[in-house]
Amino acid sequence: MFYKTQHPDIQLRSYTAQDADALTTLANNRNIWQNLRDQFPHPYHRENAVQFIKMCLETEPQTVLGIAYQGQLVGSIGLHLQNDVYRFSAELGYFIGEPYWNKSITTFAVQTMLQYGFEKLHLQRIFASVFEHNEGSKRVLLKNGFLLEGVKKKAIYKNNQFLDEFLYGIVREKEL
Numbered sequence: 001m002f003y004k005t006q007h008p009d010i011q012l013r014s015y016t017a018q019d020a021d022a023l024t025t026l027a028n029n030r031n032i033w034q035n036l037r038d039q040f041p042h043p044y045h046r047e048n049a050v051q052f053i054k055m056c057l058e059t060e061p062q063t064v065l066g067i068a069y070q071g072q073l074v075g076s077i078g079l080h081l082q083n084d085v086y087r088f089s090a091e092l093g094y095f096i097g098e099p100y101w102n103k104s105i106t107t108f109a110v111q112t113m114l115q116y117g118f119e120k121l122h123l124q125r126i127f128a129s130v131f132e133h134n135e136g137s138k139r140v141l142l143k144n145g146f147l148l149e150g151v152k153k154k155a156i157y158k159n160n161q162f163l164d165e166f167l168y169g170i171v172r173e174k175e176l
């Protein structure tokens with residue numbers, strides 16, 4: 001899969017096995033880990049990247065893609081499809097390698113992922129959960145039209161601290 005974004009230097013694309021080294025370098029960073037759930041490994045080893053890429057490629061439809069900037073893999077973005085009565089919803093997640101922060105890369109990547117989720121996957125709702133201190137991620141979501149739907153006080157225990165969880169959501173404009 002390959003998707004252009006509104007920015008000529010930024011694309012979303014399927015992973016390949018050759019991305020394992022680059023993904024390991026990007027992901028092996030405590031400043032990324034501290035904003036993500038504990039299931040995201042730290043330290044992040046090459047074997048973690050190999051397993052992750054395999055899982056992304058085996059999942060049908062593909063909902064986790066690499067983010068390319070000027071031809072280089074710089075991050076990851078995915079939709080986690082829900083089930084049962086939530087089956088028209090998906091949770092959005094993403095990270096960008098620290099050297100590439102604050103270049104609007106995630107903003108453009110999220111915009112394209114929303115189109116993919118609503119138009120191709122026929123989702124009705126996309127949501128994201130943000131740790132309280134993560135102002136950059138909150139900004140990315142607000143810039144893409146997400147609304148703050150609520151704050152779950154002290155819902156998160158990360159790195160020996162209780163944190164509030166900020167819940168953001170967006171629904172598709174046209175009804176099914």
Ligand SMILES: CC(C)(COP(=O)(O)OP(=O)(O)OC[C@H]1O[C@@H](n2cnc3c(N)ncnc32)[C@H](O)[C@@H]1OP(=O)(O)O)[C@@H](O)C(=O)NCCC(=O)NCCS
Pocket residue numbers: 031032033035036093094095096097100101102103104105106107108128129130131134135136137139140
């Ligand atoms: C959060 C993250 C994905 C943002 O990616 P990014 O590509 O740097 O995001 P963008 O450049 O598109 O947008 C970031 C916005 O936040 C703003 N921002 C960044 N740090 C900020 C801060 N401390 N306070 C307020 N605004 C901040 C930037 O100025 C920018 O807004 P602007 O375009 O209006 O100036 C990236 O920092 C990251 O990967 N962090 C670690 C993993 C993570 O947090 N994942 C998301 C979990 S919910």
